[in-house]
Amino acid sequence: MGVEIRVEGLTKSFGRQVIWQDVSLTLPAGEISVLLGPSGTGKSVFLKSLVGLLKPDRGNIWIGDRNLPYLPEGQLYDTRKLFGVLFQDGALFGSMNLFDNIAFPLREHTRKSESEIKRIVLEKMEMVGLLGAEKKLPGEISGGMKKRAGLARALVLDPEILLVDEPDSGLDPVRTAYLNQLIVDLNAQINATFLIVTHDINTARTVPDNIGLLFRRELVMFGPREMLLSSEEPVVRQFLNARRQGPIGMSEEKDVSELEAEARMGADPGRLPPIPPQLMPSDGRVRPAQSPPGAWLRAHGVQPPPGSFVDETGRNWIEEWPRYVATMGPVGAAAGPGQAPPPGPPPQHPHGPKPGMPPAGGPHR
Numbered sequence: 001m002g003v004e005i006r007v008e009g010l011t012k013s014f015g016r017q018v019i020w021q022d023v024s025l026t027l028p029a030g031e032i033s034v035l036l037g038p039s040g041t042g043k044s045v046f047l048k049s050l051v052g053l054l055k056p057d058r059g060n061i062w063i064g065d066r067n068l069p070y071l072p073e074g075q076l077y078d079t080r081k082l083f084g085v086l087f088q089d090g091a092l093f094g095s096m097n098l099f100d101n102i103a104f105p106l107r108e109h110t111r112k113s114e115s116e117i118k119r120i121v122l123e124k125m126e127m128v129g130l131l132g133a134e135k136k137l138p139g140e141i142s143g144g145m146k147k148r149a150g151l152a153r154a155l156v157l158d159p160e161i162l163l164v165d166e167p168d169s170g171l172d173p174v175r176t177a178y179l180n181q182l183i184v185d186l187n188a189q190i191n192a193t194f195l196i197v198t199h200d201i202n203t204a205r206t207v208p209d210n211i212g213l214l215f216r217r218e219l220v221m222f223g224p225r226e227m228l229l230s231s232e233e234p235v236v237r238q239f240l241n242a243r244r245q246g247p248i249g250m251s252e253e254k255d256v257s258e259l260e261a262e263a264r265m266g267a268d269p270g271r272l273p274p275i276p277p278q279l280m281p282s283d284g285r286v287r288p289a290q291s292p293p294g295a296w297l298r299a300h301g302v303q304p305p306p307g308s309f310v311d312e313t314g315r316n317w318i319e320e321w322p323r324y325v326a327t328m329g330p331v332g333a334a335a336g337p338g339q340a341p342p343p344g345p346p347p348q349h350p351h352g353p354k355p356g357m358p359p360a361g362g363p364h365r
């Protein structure tokens with residue numbers, strides 16, 4: 001499962017407003033990528049273009065040998081079935097209970113029997129920790145539950161590509177941490193290609209394999225998490241450090257005089273903080289598409305900022321990794337019952353009975 005998406009020279013405008021131009025990137029199969037950018041830089045437009053809901057002015061979106069913007073209607077319809085999409089608000093039908101909302105794509109796009117639909121819906125509801133909430137209406141549940149219901153619906157057609165638009169919007173930091181864990185767990189389980197749009201820097205720093213940044217109508221950078229988190233590029237440093245100092249202004253980019261004034265005052269976008277360990281699946285397995293910590297930095301001879309890859313217990317995950325993988329079994333496999341426990345909790349692990357999946361009946365607000 002999971003397919004590569006290759007975007008080449010993509011440009012999109014509405015009338016005379018250019019949203020972004022000449023965007024090229026590859027979303028590697030099975031990996032988690034995050035797209036960042038100041039508000040209004042066209043992140044949602046990019047997601048909608050990827051799934052064929054908006055047509056770019058020019059450029060290619062290759063999924064295998066299919067170039068999505070140029071597909072005839074019938075093939076576009078088929079190709080869209082490869083995608084699961086979680087929109088910002090979950091996009092649930094208010095008058096349908098969660099079961100029917102989640103069953104909707106199956107009833108619309110497949111000829112499965114009701115008993116088969118029930119099996120699939122309950123399986124996906126269990127995956128997102130919503131079993132027991134089948135009868136609830138969207139208006140009766142919290143924002144976090146709506147996101148998880150939207151996620152379950154995005155999963156029912158077994159997507160090879162999962163697009164998630166601002167999973168953290170409207171969620172408190174704890175629920176965002178649960179949702180991040182759920183995303184990592186789902187990626188480990190279904191091995192699809194994930195693209196997440198987010199404003200949450202902690203999510204961007206800990207969840208993905210790759211990060212991209214849109215600014216000034218361009219994709220400033222896209223690459224492995226370690227590349228962006230060790231980048232000296234001012235706009236990348238400013239964004240990932242969440243600072244005012246740097247090229248990004250209040251509503252658009254700063255002009256030259258503002259930047260010169262900042263330089264005179266010695267303001268800069270801040271030193272690079274340590275690179276945190278990447279969030280691991282909660283059952284301790286290594287995701288099939290996951291790279292060992294420090295792999296990109298080593299390959300490119302880049303020294304990480306001091307304190308990188310050290311978790312809250314003081315363990316350095318570059319040193320720990322070979323032992324961890326050996327203990328946890330082969331890459332992609334869950335730990336077996338007879339295996340020794342890993343050396344303490346995996347990095348960035350939220351504590352609790354089943355990380356990523358608070359019980360459906362539990363507190364959600």
Ligand SMILES: Nc1ncnc2c1ncn2[C@@H]1O[C@H](COP(=O)(O)OP(=O)(O)OP(=O)(O)O)[C@@H](O)[C@H]1O
Pocket residue numbers: 014019037038039040041042043044045046
């Ligand atoms: N269908 C449309 N017609 C015209 N303009 C549009 C359309 N959709 C989006 N836009 C414009 O495209 C720009 C980018 O919007 P988009 O929602 O993609 O930004 P974003 O980066 O996702 O923002 P945010 O982070 O605030 O959600 C905005 O100026 C928006 O008004």
